[in-house]
Amino acid sequence: MRSSHNLSAVFDDPNLVSCAGLAPTMALAQRAGLAALVTEHLSLSKPGSANAHLKVPALVAGMVAGADSIDDMDLLRHGGMGRLFTGIRAPSTLGTFLRTFSFGHVRQLDAIASRFLSGLTRHAPVLAGADQIAYLDVDDTIKATHGYAKQGVGYGYNKVKGLNALIATLSTPLAAPMIVGTRLRRGNTNSARGAAKFVADALATSRAAGATGLLVVRADSAYYGHDVAAAAHRAGARFSVTARNNTAVTAAISSIPESAWTPIHYPNAIWDEEEQRLVSDAEVAEIPFTAFTSRRKSEHITARLIVRRVKRLNPKTVPAGQGELFATYRHHGVFTDTPLGMLEAEAAHRAHAIIEQVHADLRSGPLAHAPSGSFAANSAWLVLAAIAFNLTRAAGALASLFHAKATTATIRNHLIAVPARLARSARRLRMHLPQGWPWQDAWEALFTTACGPPSPAMT
Structure with a gap:
C-alpha cells in the first residue's frame, strides 16, 4: 500500500458523520427505555441538571x-450529527451536569443501569443460557490517578494511587459478560468492604435480567468471608x-490422601495412551x-x-513451617457449594478470570x-461506563x-466507527456508508433489528 502524492484535505462537508453505528445503537438504547428510566428515577434539582433525559x-x-x-x-458535534440526533450537548454542559450528582443520585443511576440491563435482555440475546446456569463474578480494580485534586484517591492494595472500582459481571457458558453492578470507592479501601451488600444488589439485578437457573457467585480470596457466602445463600x-x-x-489440604488426587488438563499435560491417563503437573482433589x-x-x-x-518450579520458595507436601506443590483451594462435579467446578472457578477482560475493556475505554x-x-x-459497555455488548449480540x-474495541471499530454521508430522499434521512465495508452484513443486521419494526421480546 502506498499513499498518493496528489492529495489535499479540507474539513468542509456538513453531511458526513464518523460514527454512523451510533444511530442503530442509540435506537436500541431508546427501545430499552434509557431516556424514560432517567426521567422516572433520576431526581436532580441543582442548576445545570435540567434535561437529564437528554x-x-x-x-x-x-x-x-x-x-x-x-x-x-x-466528537458528538461534528458534520451531520446534529441531523442524526437531537439533544446533543457541549462537553462543558455535560461536565457541569456530572458535577451536580451526589451519592444519592449515583444510587439512582445504579437503579437506572439495573433496569436498563433488563430492558436490553428483552431486545437482544445478551445472556443466552442464563435460565440454565450463570456466573456472577465480583472483583475490584484500581484506577490510577495523578495529581492531588481528585477526591477519594489513595494508595490501594497494588501500591498505586487512585480510586477503587468494584465491579460485578454476569456471564454464561454461551454469552459474554454483562456488567450488573459497579461501585466507586476510596483508593485505599479494603477489597471486601461493603462486598456483601454489593453482591446482594448484583444478584437481584442478575435475577431481573433473566438469570433464573443456577447462579454461582465467583470471587477471589479477598472476598473469602462469611458475609459474601451468606449473601449468596x-x-x-x-x-x-x-x-x-x-x-x-x-x-484440611494436608489431610487429603495421595490416592485422591486426579490429574487435569493443564499446560504441558500429556495423555498417556499405554496407561490411559493424563500425565500432568497439576492435580485436583476435594474434601468436605x-x-x-x-x-x-x-x-x-x-x-x-x-x-x-x-x-x-523452585522448591526453595516454600513458606517456612510447612511440610514436605507444600515444598513440592503449590496449592490453590476453592471453597464452594455448587452441585457441579469436582473437575467441572474447579475449571468453572478458574474461568473467574473472565472479569479481568471486562476491567481491561473499561480501562481502554471510558475508565481510561x-x-x-x-x-x-x-x-x-x-x-x-457500565451502561455504555452493556449497550455496546447488546449491539454486538444483534450484529453477529x-x-x-468480541471486545468493546472490536465492536466499536467494526460497527460504531463507520463513516457515512447523510442525504435526504422522500422526506427520509438516508445514510450512505462505504462500499465494500468488511462487516456490512453485521452492521445491517444491527440496523434492521434496532431501527426496524419492534420484534418480539427475547426469551
Whole structure:
C-alpha cells in the first residue's frame, strides 16, 4: 500500500458523520427505555441538571463512540450529527451536569443501569443460557490517578494511587459478560468492604435480567468471608470463592490422601495412551470443609474444599513451617457449594478470570480516566461506563455471533466507527456508508433489528 502524492484535505462537508453505528445503537438504547428510566428515577434539582433525559444518553453515546474524558464528548458535534440526533450537548454542559450528582443520585443511576440491563435482555440475546446456569463474578480494580485534586484517591492494595472500582459481571457458558453492578470507592479501601451488600444488589439485578437457573457467585480470596457466602445463600445462589491459606485450610489440604488426587488438563499435560491417563503437573482433589469456625456456630458454613496443586518450579520458595507436601506443590483451594462435579467446578472457578477482560475493556475505554475532581461525578461516570459497555455488548449480540463475544474495541471499530454521508430522499434521512465495508452484513443486521419494526421480546 502506498499513499498518493496528489492529495489535499479540507474539513468542509456538513453531511458526513464518523460514527454512523451510533444511530442503530442509540435506537436500541431508546427501545430499552434509557431516556424514560432517567426521567422516572433520576431526581436532580441543582442548576445545570435540567434535561437529564437528554444528557445521560449523550454521555453514554460518547462513551460508546470511544470518548474516555469529558472533552472527548465533542466528537458528538461534528458534520451531520446534529441531523442524526437531537439533544446533543457541549462537553462543558455535560461536565457541569456530572458535577451536580451526589451519592444519592449515583444510587439512582445504579437503579437506572439495573433496569436498563433488563430492558436490553428483552431486545437482544445478551445472556443466552442464563435460565440454565450463570456466573456472577465480583472483583475490584484500581484506577490510577495523578495529581492531588481528585477526591477519594489513595494508595490501594497494588501500591498505586487512585480510586477503587468494584465491579460485578454476569456471564454464561454461551454469552459474554454483562456488567450488573459497579461501585466507586476510596483508593485505599479494603477489597471486601461493603462486598456483601454489593453482591446482594448484583444478584437481584442478575435475577431481573433473566438469570433464573443456577447462579454461582465467583470471587477471589479477598472476598473469602462469611458475609459474601451468606449473601449468596440468602439470594438462592451458590458460591465459589478462592480460600485463603490459613491454618484450617492448610490442615484440611494436608489431610487429603495421595490416592485422591486426579490429574487435569493443564499446560504441558500429556495423555498417556499405554496407561490411559493424563500425565500432568497439576492435580485436583476435594474434601468436605467447614469454614468461618471462629464465628458463632450458627454462622459456620460447611461445603467442599476443592484443591488444585501444581508442582513448584523452585522448591526453595516454600513458606517456612510447612511440610514436605507444600515444598513440592503449590496449592490453590476453592471453597464452594455448587452441585457441579469436582473437575467441572474447579475449571468453572478458574474461568473467574473472565472479569479481568471486562476491567481491561473499561480501562481502554471510558475508565481510561476518572475525569472529574468530584468523587460523586466520577462515581456517576463509572455507572455510565457500565451502561455504555452493556449497550455496546447488546449491539454486538444483534450484529453477529462473532461480535456477540468480541471486545468493546472490536465492536466499536467494526460497527460504531463507520463513516457515512447523510442525504435526504422522500422526506427520509438516508445514510450512505462505504462500499465494500468488511462487516456490512453485521452492521445491517444491527440496523434492521434496532431501527426496524419492534420484534418480539427475547426469551
